[in-house]
Amino acid sequence: MARAPDLERRVLDALWRGGEWSVRDVHLDIDPALAHTTFATVLDRLHEKGEVDREKVDGTWRYRAARSREAALAAEVGAVLARAEGAPDPLLVAFLDRVEQVDPRALDRLEALIQARRQRG
Amino acid sequence: MARAPDLERRVLDALWRGGEWSVRDVHLDIDPALAHTTFATVLDRLHEKGEVDREKVDGTWRYRAARSREAALAAEVGAVLARAEGAPDPLLVAFLDRVEQVDPRALDRLEALIQARRQRG
DNA sequence: GTTCCTCTACGACGGAATGTCGTAGTGCAG
DNA sequence: CTGCACTACGACATTCCGTCGTAGAGGAAC
Known part of the structure; x- marks a missing residue:
C-alpha cells in the first residue's frame, strides 16, 4: 500500500481543529481504510513527544493538541530563525x-x- | 562514539561561509577526529540532494553551497508558512x-x- | 455466561534517512 | 617502487515513522 507521507502531520492538523478526539474519531476522520492501531500508535507517539495531551475517560483516551497550530508553527519558524546569523x-x-x-x-x-x-x- | 546530531547541517553551515571546499577542508574544519570518508559521504549525499554544487579540479572535488544560507532558510520558513492557514x-x-x-x-x-x-x- | 465489539498495551516489520567507517583503486610526488 | 591523498562504492547501525497483528480488558446483547 502507498505509504502516506506526513501521517503524523495530518493527525496533528485534525487535532488542531480543536476539541477532544478519541483514536476512533481520528481514524474515521483521516482514513478509515487504515488500521485502527495505526492511529493509536501515531497518537501515542505524538503524546510521547509532548505534541498532544491525553486523558483517560471510561477506559479510552481522549486526545487534544498540546499547543495551538499557531504556537506550533511559530516554534518551527523560531527554530529556523535561530539558525540564521x-x-x-x-x-x-x-x-x-x-x-x-x-x-x-x-x-x-x-x-x-x-x-x-x-x-x- | 557519540553519534553527532545534524552533521549534514554542520557541513552546510561551513559551506555557507562561502568559497570552495575540498573534503579535506571540511573534515579539518568540523571534526578531524572523524574519518575522512565520513565527510566524503556527507558531501556526496548533499550533492545528490542538490544542496551543494561540485566541480572536479585535478582529481579532487571542490564543493560549494548551491544556495546561500538566506535562500535555504527562507525556503524553510516558506514551507512552514505554507502549512499555516x-x-x-x-x-x-x-x-x-x-x-x-x-x-x-x-x-x-x-x-x-x-x-x-x-x-x- | 458466552459472544461481540471496542479499546488499550505492546511489540514488530520494513523502508528511508543519516552518522559512521572500511576497502580497493587511481594518480601523483618523492 | 613506495607513500600519500583522494575517490568510488559499499556496508552497518540507529532512528524515525507508516503500518499492522495479537492479546487482553471491559462492557453490551443475547
Whole structure:
C-alpha cells in the first residue's frame, strides 16, 4: 500500500481543529481504510513527544493538541530563525513574499504590530 | 562514539561561509577526529540532494553551497508558512519576537520593506 | 455466561534517512 | 617502487515513522 507521507502531520492538523478526539474519531476522520492501531500508535507517539495531551475517560483516551497550530508553527519558524546569523534582508523579503501571497492584508497587520511594539519599547 | 546530531547541517553551515571546499577542508574544519570518508559521504549525499554544487579540479572535488544560507532558510520558513492557514497574528508576533531578539534594528528594515512593497503595489 | 465489539498495551516489520567507517583503486610526488 | 591523498562504492547501525497483528480488558446483547 502507498505509504502516506506526513501521517503524523495530518493527525496533528485534525487535532488542531480543536476539541477532544478519541483514536476512533481520528481514524474515521483521516482514513478509515487504515488500521485502527495505526492511529493509536501515531497518537501515542505524538503524546510521547509532548505534541498532544491525553486523558483517560471510561477506559479510552481522549486526545487534544498540546499547543495551538499557531504556537506550533511559530516554534518551527523560531527554530529556523535561530539558525540564521542575524536577520538578513533576503530572509525578511522571502518572509514578506510568503505572507503577502497567503494573505495580502497581513502586511498591514504586520506593520501595525511593529509599531505597537515600538511604542512599548 | 557519540553519534553527532545534524552533521549534514554542520557541513552546510561551513559551506555557507562561502568559497570552495575540498573534503579535506571540511573534515579539518568540523571534526578531524572523524574519518575522512565520513565527510566524503556527507558531501556526496548533499550533492545528490542538490544542496551543494561540485566541480572536479585535478582529481579532487571542490564543493560549494548551491544556495546561500538566506535562500535555504527562507525556503524553510516558506514551507512552514505554507502549512499555516492564512498568516495568523500569533505567528506574526512570534516572528517579530525572534527577529527583534536577534537584531533589534531589523524591525526598522522590515517596516521599510513593507512600505516599499506597498508603493510598488 | 458466552459472544461481540471496542479499546488499550505492546511489540514488530520494513523502508528511508543519516552518522559512521572500511576497502580497493587511481594518480601523483618523492 | 613506495607513500600519500583522494575517490568510488559499499556496508552497518540507529532512528524515525507508516503500518499492522495479537492479546487482553471491559462492557453490551443475547
